Amino acid sequence: MSDIRKMADFDTLTAQCLACERCGLCKTRHNVVVGVGNKQAEVLFVGEGPGENEDLQGEPFVGRGGKLLDLALEAVGLSREKNIYIANIVKCRPPQNRDPLPEEQEACIEWLRAQVALIRPKIIVCLGRVAACQIINKDFKVTKEHGQFFERNGVLLMGTLHPAAVLRDPRKKGEWFADFVTLRDKIREVCDRTDV
Ligand code: URA
Secondary structure (H helix, E strand, O other): OHHHHOOOOHHHHHHHHHOOOOOHHHHOOOOOOOOEEOOOOOEEEEEOOOOHHHHHHOOOOOOHHHHHHHHHHHHOOOOOOOOEEEEEOOOOOOHHHOOOOHHHHHHHHHHHHHHHHHHOOOEEEEEOHHHHHHHOOOOOOHHHHOOOEEEEOOEEEEEEOOHHHHHHOHHHHHHHHHHHHHHHHHHHHHOOOOOO
């Protein structure tokens, strides 16, 4: 475990992550979805795990949910090309898009820890319940606690709805978008290099 956490650089991390066989998801994956974006970003977004499109293309959030996420990001001056990094709790697609099992999350979380250690974000935004329960607090309630910041070891953690939940219930768009505005205000307060 600790050898992953102390990964020297992103290229080494990526090469080793692409070869990972730490859980059974490696048997059914087409691609390991390591992450995308600016490796010097002050803001890191974390989703649950790749879906079908992500598995086929090797990039996080490229399906319908990803398009919606990109729109919300753009509205507050953020983009995966410019000033954020996006990763997932598990890097390989769970079959039929089921939730990643606790043992799969456990096996994979060291990769995310290594990414966090290299990126050193000031803010981590958890997209949906799985990411928020893994990163913020195992009993996190997205419906009640979304949009709030929690500080841990000098890093600010926020949970918000998963884009797929907003696609399923478009009435949630308003409160989801309000979280992005809250995020933008916090970025203005605590980040030095993120121009939003
Ligand atoms: N859902 C996620 O949580 N992550 C992705 O990368 C795509 C869909």
